[in-house]
Amino acid sequence: MFVLGIDPGLSRCGYGCVTRTQAAGEYRTIAAGVVTTPPSEPVPTRLAMLRSDLDELLDDLQPDVMVIERIFFRSNARTAMSVGQASGVALLTAVEHGCRVAEYTAAEVKLAVTGYGSAPKEQVQAMVTRLLRLGEVPRPADVADALALGICHLGAASWEQERAMMRGLPR
Template sequence: MRVLGVDPGLTRCGVGVVDGAPGRPLTMAAVGVLRTPADAETPLRLVAIERGLEEWLDAHRPEAVAVERVFSQHNVRTVMGTAQASAVAMLCAARRGLPVALHTPSEVKAAVTGSGRADKAQVGAMVTRLLRLDAPPRPADAADALALAICHIWRAPAHDRIRRAHAAARREPPTPRPKGTIPS
């Protein structure tokens, strides 16, 4: 499976492509950061991110896109920019019919390091180790994008089983049990 990980942000949007499967070695296909000038108007910055993501999707042809789920921060301006960049990533993937998965920062940290409270240095070190790189990707946004892709590769089978079970439950009405029986 080839996954494009996106660590959304208006100034720096980390992107990373990882190939792999659960229980098998992972390989980094590409990593980078899409940058926009902080003094540019937000709509123009979003267009630049959209163009950059489209180029990455064209160049690397991922089978899925993993985006960091936006979480509440004290700085509303920062969270708004992050949410807007996240929406652009989801839009680009959906336009191509690619599945999109949202992973929380703590979920990604736990998947990659074993601790949902790991710091950026620990995430970078584990990404370096898991992908057998010479050095951690810089800046941290790039390492975070790779961590998102790794998390998705490892967790996608479980997420897919849950999604299929929910879909089946919506299609099939529950079977009534005769009165007085105990569920097994």
């Protein structure tokens, strides 16, 4: 299963495609990077650029699932609009490619990657680097975030029970 994590944004949209080997259960990076659009262009044009780049990415990678963060806007009201717009375009692209979509909160991603739902960002990045056996922490941070989303989904099966407990759901 190929899982494509997406950290949506208009200036910089991070992506990280990961899978897990059947034998050893090790995580593998298939592709990772950022899609950028020039701030000098009007927003609608930038959305069309993002759309075109994501189209190409999904054509190339053929992911089974796109994973995106479930966001609650409290602090970053300024960037809320463009994050929402970019996320809308990403989700639309997924559906039109027949790619399933999964969403997790930041706390769920932290829990899945580090075993601790309140882990600091650095700890998540360090764990992503280790799980994927990368030489260094992926930069920019959007790439590490996208990879963490992918790992979260791949690992979901094993921590589904704990998440249900966190949410007080029946197991």
